[in-house]
Amino acid sequence: MNKTTIRPRTDRGIREVPTRIEYDILGEREIPANVYWGIRTQRAVDNLSITGTPISQYPHLINALGMIKEAAARANVELGQLDSERADAIIATCREIRSGQLHDQFPVDVIQGGAGTATNINANEVIANRALELLGHSKGAYHHLHPNEHVNLSQSTAxxxxxxxxxxxxxxxxxxxxxxxxxxxxxxxxxxxxxxxxxxxxxxxxxxxxxxxxxxxxxxxxxxxxxxxxxxxxxxxxxxxxLGATVIGADLKDSKRYTDIMRHHLVAVSGLHLTTxxxxxxxxxxxxxxxxxxxxxxxxxxxxxxxxxxxxxxxxxxxxxxxxxxxxxxxxxxxxxxxxxxxxxxxxxxxxxxxxxxxxxxxxxxxxxxxxxxxxxxxxxxxxxxxxxxxxxxxxxxxxxxxALRHSDEGSAGLVAALNPHIGYTAATRVAKQAQMTGRSIAELVLEQGLLPADELAALLCPLKSAAEQR
CATH class of the missing domain: 1.20.200.10 (Fumarase/aspartase (Central domain))
Structure with missing residues (x-):
C-alpha cells in the first residue's frame, strides 16, 4: 500500500516525502516511493553499511545478475513453472538493467554476510518492482509478481x-x-x-x-x-x-533438465561459452x-x-x-x-x-x-x-x-671485458679503474698507454658488435 508521510529536513524545515509501506517477517517498513528496491534491501542498507561502496559501483556484477535472472525466467517458462506474461515483464526489466538502466537502484554494500544474499535480494526486488510497473501495477504490489516466488524462481543465492x-x-x-x-x-x-x-x-x-x-x-x-x-x-x-545447485521452487524430477535449460539460455543471453x-x-x-x-x-x-x-x-x-x-x-x-x-x-x-x-x-x-x-x-x-x-x-x-648513453658506455668498466684476450686481465682492470676514477673513456686510456693500435681498438669496442654478440 502507498501513503504520504512527513519527514524532517535538516535546517530547511520539512517537506513531504512520498513513501510506500512493505511488510516482511520482522514487520513493516517505510520505503521511498520512487525507489525500485524493497523492504529486505532497505533492511540490508540500514543494518550492513560497511564500506560505503554500493554494488551499483560494479556494473559488470549488476549486468551479470540481469543475465542470470533473464535466463532463469526463460527456463522457467520452458518448464511450465512461470507464465509468459510475468516472464516477459521480468525479461524486459533484465534487458533494461543490461543496457545500463536501474543500476542506481542497487544500494546494498559490497561487503555483506550471507554469501551475497543481500545482492540477490536487491536484484529480485528491483526486477520485481520494475516488472510490476511494466504490467501496470504499483511498486510493492507483490501479489501480482513476487521477488522470491517469480523473479527468484528455481534459484537461490547459493x-x-x-x-x-x-x-x-x-x-x-x-x-x-x-x-x-x-x-x-x-x-x-x-x-x-x-x-x-x-x-x-x-x-x-x-x-x-x-x-x-x-x-x-x-x-x-x-x-x-x-x-x-x-x-x-x-x-x-x-x-x-x-547454476541449478539449489533448485528451489522447481519440481525435483526436473532439476537436471532445469540446469541444462538454464545454462543454454544463459549462454544465449551472455554470449559466453559456459559449462556446468x-x-x-x-x-x-x-x-x-x-x-x-x-x-x-x-x-x-x-x-x-x-x-x-x-x-x-x-x-x-x-x-x-x-x-x-x-x-x-x-x-x-x-x-x-x-x-x-x-x-x-x-x-x-x-x-x-x-x-x-x-x-x-x-x-x-x-x-x-x-x-x-x-x-x-x-x-x-x-x-x-x-x-x-x-x-x-x-x-x-x-x-x-x-x-648520456654514449658517454656512459665509453667509460663503462664493462667494455674492458672485450679487451681481456688482447691486452690481458691486469692491464684491462687497470684501465677500467683509471676510467672510473678520472671519467675518461676506455678508448682514450688504451690509446694513450699504447696498449692497442687505434684501428684494432675501434673494432674491438664497436658497440653494435658487442650488442650483436649479446643477442
Whole structure:
C-alpha cells in the first residue's frame, strides 16, 4: 500500500516525502516511493553499511545478475513453472538493467554476510518492482509478481551469486586484457624506436657489457604477452558455473533438465561459452579455486609491471642519483606515473592475501565471496587503468638519452671485458679503474698507454658488435 508521510529536513524545515509501506517477517517498513528496491534491501542498507561502496559501483556484477535472472525466467517458462506474461515483464526489466538502466537502484554494500544474499535480494526486488510497473501495477504490489516466488524462481543465492561473480570477472577481464594489449603494443613500438641505441646492461647496479636498448623494451613486451596468455587461461576457468545447485521452487524430477535449460539460455543471453560444474554439491559451498587462481595471475602481472616500472625509473634518474639512459617525459622529471603503477601493484598483492584468507576461512559454506569479488574487482579495474596510464602517459613520450648513453658506455668498466684476450686481465682492470676514477673513456686510456693500435681498438669496442654478440 502507498501513503504520504512527513519527514524532517535538516535546517530547511520539512517537506513531504512520498513513501510506500512493505511488510516482511520482522514487520513493516517505510520505503521511498520512487525507489525500485524493497523492504529486505532497505533492511540490508540500514543494518550492513560497511564500506560505503554500493554494488551499483560494479556494473559488470549488476549486468551479470540481469543475465542470470533473464535466463532463469526463460527456463522457467520452458518448464511450465512461470507464465509468459510475468516472464516477459521480468525479461524486459533484465534487458533494461543490461543496457545500463536501474543500476542506481542497487544500494546494498559490497561487503555483506550471507554469501551475497543481500545482492540477490536487491536484484529480485528491483526486477520485481520494475516488472510490476511494466504490467501496470504499483511498486510493492507483490501479489501480482513476487521477488522470491517469480523473479527468484528455481534459484537461490547459493547458485546465483557465485555464477554472477564469475560472469562479472569474465566481463571485467575483457577490459584488462585489452589494456594489457595496448601496453604490449606501446612497448613494442618503443623497442622499434630504440633500434641501434645501446646502453651498458647493469649487473649488481654496475655497468656491464653494452646491449641494445631495444632489447630492454622488448623484454617487457614479451613479459606482457606471456601474462596475457595466463590471464586468458584464468578467464576460461571462470566459465564453469554452478547454476541449478539449489533448485528451489522447481519440481525435483526436473532439476537436471532445469540446469541444462538454464545454462543454454544463459549462454544465449551472455554470449559466453559456459559449462556446468561436474559436482554441483561441491561447487556451491566449497569451490573458490577459480577465484584463487585468478588472483594469483593478477598478482603475477602486478609484480612484473612493478618490476618494469622500477627498471624504467632508475635509468632515468640522472647524474645525481645514477646512470641516466632515458628521459621519461618532457617538462616533468618526477616519475609519478611509475609510482602510481607501483602502488596499484602493492594493492593487488594485498588483495591476493585477502582473497586467499576469504577462500580458506569459510566454514562448510563460503560466506566470504562478497569480499573475494570486491577484491578481485578492484584488482582488475585498477590494473587496467595502470596499464593504460603506462601506455598513454609514459611510453608515448619516453625517449633515449643517446648522448648520456654514449658517454656512459665509453667509460663503462664493462667494455674492458672485450679487451681481456688482447691486452690481458691486469692491464684491462687497470684501465677500467683509471676510467672510473678520472671519467675518461676506455678508448682514450688504451690509446694513450699504447696498449692497442687505434684501428684494432675501434673494432674491438664497436658497440653494435658487442650488442650483436649479446643477442
Amino acid at each position: 547458485d546465483v551469486y557465485p555464477t554472477a561473480g564469475r560472469l562479472a570477472m569474465v566481463l571485467g577481464l575483457h577490459d584488462l586484457l585489452l589494456a594489457m594489449s595496448e601496453l604490449f603494443i606501446a612497448f613494442e613500438s618503443k623497442a622499434n624506436e630504440a633500434q641501434g641505441v645501446l646502453n651498458a646492461s647493469p649487473s649488481q647496479l654496475q655497468g656491464a657489457v653494452p646491449v641494445a636498448l631495444e632489447q630492454k623494451f622488448r623484454v617487457y613486451s614479451e613479459m606482457l604477452e606471456e601474462d596475457h596468455a595466463r590471464l586468458l587461461d584464468a578467464s576460461h576457468l571462470l566459465r564453469e558455473v554452478n 560444474a561436474g559436482n554441483l554439491g561441491d561447487a556451491t559451498p566449497y569451490d573458490c579455486g577459480a577465484f584463487i587462481h585468478l588472483s594469483g595471475v593478477l598478482k603475477r602481472i602486478a609484480v612484473n609491471l612493478s618490476k618494469a616500472c622500477n627498471n624504467l625509473r632508475l635509468p632515468s634518474s640522472g647524474q645525481g642519483a645514477g646512470r641516466k639512459e632515458t628521459n621519461l617525459w618532457p617538462g616533468n622529471i618526477n616519475p609519478v606515473a611509475l609510482e602510481v603503477v607501483n602502488q596499484v601493484a602493492f594493492e593487488v598483492i594485498g588483495n591476493d592475501i585477502t582473497i586467499t584468507m576469504a577462500a580458506e576461512t569459510g566454514q562448510l559454506h563460503n560466506a566470504f565471496e562478497p569480499l573475494i569479488l570486491h577484491s578481485l574487482s578492484k584488482s582488475i579495474t585498477h590494473m587496467a587503468a595502470a596499464c593504460r596510464t603506462l601506455a598513454r602517459r609514459l611510453l608515448i613520450s619516453i625517449t633515449a638519452d643517446e648522448e
